[in-house]
Amino acid sequence: MFRRKVEENNDMLDLTKLLGDSIRNKSYISLKDNNKDLENMINSLLKCYYDNSAIIGANSIVEKIINLDAIGSMITTSNSQSDIIQSMVASSEELASTADSVSESIQELSNNSNDTKDKALESAKEVDGIVEFIGDSFKGIKKIKEELNIVGSMVKDIKGVTDIIKQIADQTNLLALNASIEAARAGDQGRGFSVVANEIKALAEYSNESIKTIYENIEALTMNTTEAVKCTDIVVSKLMNGGEKLNLIPSNLHNIVELIESIDEKVSHIASISEEQTATTTVLANELS
Incomplete structure (x- = not known):
């Protein structure tokens, strides 16, 4: 269960990094795994941001990016917690093995x-x-x-x-x-x-x-x-x-x-x-x- 969550969190981190790189390079993203709907939506937002056609839209995008950064921070924290939990799992398994030996x-x-x-x-x-x-x-x-x-x-x-x-x-x-x-x-x-x-x-x-x-x-x-x-x-x-x-x-x-x-x-x-x-x-x- 925790391993599945870690994998999902890692996918979100990859998406955040890819979006940041696209903004810095003024390029568009290309997603794998047939996520075309998400890809089109994000690229539309990026186009709106690049064209400066709507300040509100740009501000919205910036806010979303900020939110994405916050989410990335949360994901990083979640991954750190997952690592701690995995360490606890390993320690518990080792403790169980030691208890069996005792x-x-x-x-x-x-x-x-x-x-x-x-x-x-x-x-x-x-x-x-x-x-x-x-x-x-x-x-x-x-x-x-x-x-x-x-x-x-x-x-x-x-x-x-x-x-x-x-x-x-x-x-x-x-x-x-x-x-x-x-x-x-x-x-x-x-x-x-x-x-x-x-x-x-x-x-x-x-x-x-x-x-x-x-x-x-x-x-x-x-x-x-x-x-x-x-x-x-x-x-x-x-x-x-x-x-x-x-x-x-x-x-x-x-x-x-x-x-x-x-x-x-x-x-x-x-x-x-x-x-x-x-x-x-x-x-x-x-x-x-």
Whole structure:
């Protein structure tokens, strides 16, 4: 619409210039585009002006020329305004293009924030699984520690029983020694009793050797059990510390997700405003063009 008006204004400017040149050169105009009626009318006015046959007619022509100059000035101003409008159209189109680019960037940012949120939620689920696994491991190790403590208690009981057996073996050995002495005093009559006493003594000595081996095994078992309990205590302590720290991770990840959701809401709001501005700018550009 504005381009058509500019073309019409330019035609008027050309006509004004052509008329001015004809007056200065005292010549007649020749119009294109089959505008013979206009051409004849203007040439008649020019002839009247050249012949000075009518002062009124001349003055009228001068006034018309003056009016044509004024019209030319208005046309020039109109063209200048048209140029400004065309510049506004170009600026509006550029603004619309920029708004589209901003909208695309905002959409990309929104997509990235959604991806980050999904990954954070996925990580939170994985951490929850790890925390659950550590909790189960913690329970299992505590159970092992309880069993080891039971074993340690049983070892102590076995050691107590072994102490009693050793005392009995020592006492039996002492009695066998006394029996051997008495059998020796009895001579031939005590020979059979002496054999029995020697067998009892040998059994007592064997019992002492077995008890010694049992003591060694009990000592080793006690040491191993004690060491195992210490190790389980260390593992339990580390699992507790690790579990407490891991318990903070899901909470932190959920906080991150909430922040991302808040940012996503703001981004969506900005995107909505940007789309409205883009639509408004596009309509304005279409109206101006």
